[in-house]
Amino acid sequence: MSERELLRTAADHAATYLEGLPERRVEADVEGTGMRATLGKDLPDLPTEPRRVLDDLVALADPGITAMVSPRYFGLVVGGTLPAALAADWLTSTWDQNALLARSTPAVAAIEEITGQWFLDVLKLPATASFAFVTGCQMAHVTALAAARHGVLARIGWNVEENGLIGAPPVRVIVGGERHVTIDRALRVLGLGVSCIKAVAVDANGAMNLNALEAELRRSDRPTIVCAQLGNVNTGAIDPIAGICEVAHAASAWVHVDGAFGLWAKASPAYRHLIEGSENADSWATDAHMVLNVPYDCGFAAVADRSAHEGSMKVRAPFFLQDEPIREPLDWTPESSRRARAIPAYAALRSLGRQGLAELVDRLFTCAERFASQLAALPRLEVLASDLNQVLIRAIDGDTVTDQLVNQIQKDGTCWMSPSTWQGHRCIRISVCNWRTTEKDVDRSIDAIASALTRL
Incomplete structure (x- = not known):
């Protein structure tokens, strides 16, 4: 296989992944121990054809890939990747x-x-x-x-x-x-x-x-x-x-x-x-x-x-x-x-220009504001703080329920948020920093949070 064909194969794998983001589970399906068992085999003695290396890598790693570039990944402060930047x-x-x-x-x-x-x-x-x-x-x-x-x-x-x-x-x-x-x-x-x-x-x-x-x-x-x-x-x-x-x-x-x-x-x-x-x-x-x-x-x-x-x-x-x-x-x-x-x-920066960058910042911040205003209306949930693109929430029933809630949210797969501790209490952090995120993603995530609360 030529280098051009190999790169086209990589591009196809990448495009398939990106096209699947709207419906892909955000949390990885397999934890680290499972990934090590799958990927941690002995190094082969003989060379492996590059196309097979690539195909195997995608197939084996995919269950352990968290969709951090998903429009509904709100953990840490990660962001996505603009097409021109990618x-x-x-x-x-x-x-x-x-x-x-x-x-x-x-x-x-x-x-x-x-x-x-x-x-x-x-x-x-x-x-x-x-x-x-x-x-x-x-x-x-x-x-x-x-x-x-x-x-x-x-x-x-x-x-x-x-x-x-x-x-x-x-x-x-x-x-x-x-x-x-x-x-x-x-x-x-x-x-x-x-x-x-x-x-x-x-x-x-x-x-x-x-x-x-x-x-x-x-x-x-x-x-x-x-x-x-x-x-x-x-x-x-x-x-x-x-x-x-x-x-x-x-x-x-x-x-x-x-x-x-x-x-x-x-x-x-x-x-x-x-x-x-x-x-x-x-x-x-x-x-x-x-x-x-x-x-x-x-x-x-x-x-x-x-x-x-x-x-x-x-x-x-x-x-x-x-x-x-x-x-x-x-x-x-x-x-x-x-x-x-x-x-x-x-x-x-060239792809966005000044106007596009300003619009991106505005959208991230307004999506965070939407999270804060709508989550404040949910029973059993408290919005502790919200500024810039960050929102901090917790279950009013206490630390144990808060940890159970974030676990339910992550396992559901619709969105992903980070647990944290703030002023001695367990909390959930929401960081909005992906260019793909829209109000629809916020609303879909809020529905998932509300469902998780109901299950608790």
């Missing part, structure tokens, strides 16, 4: 470029530079900010916080890249009590450790208390980074970012924004007021797959202080082919072997 991702694998150096892959470097500027534009971030495309929001935090670490220590004369952290003045990182766990892990990776964290009080929905932040800032003049959150993973709550930037900068602190999904509100004229002031921060991290709907993986980090960003990441080697005036991707990321992940992001 097709471009296939080309990305076909071209198989290492997006490390501009001279070795000029088209990819140009696409990355253009796409990065588009991101800054639609997210209303400073046009002069530096940026990096990384694997996801986790590595976007690592990248941006490495720049923050460089910046706050450089202000007091310590070169952390040269001298390391042994003997360095201690850095304080102020966060809200409901920050995302990826912030903690980024600090661990960067050698700052979680003991540097000072968690301040939050309001009933999980947004940082500005007075508590001000009080903590006054307690010390240590080099300080403040991590704000635009979109609590449970409630969607938004930290008071304008006030945070004002008081933090008055105390010479660096403000980093976790905008994994909430930062995309800036792309919508109808919702951008919710995060007004986010452009005044010092660094930002977001995920492209959560709202822009590009394939995994694609995170984006931006830093207002280009010198701090470059100082934390730049490397040189005699075997690198480099032209100094050109933007070198490796100067801004912690990765050397890099997938050209800006290509599907470029295709996604």
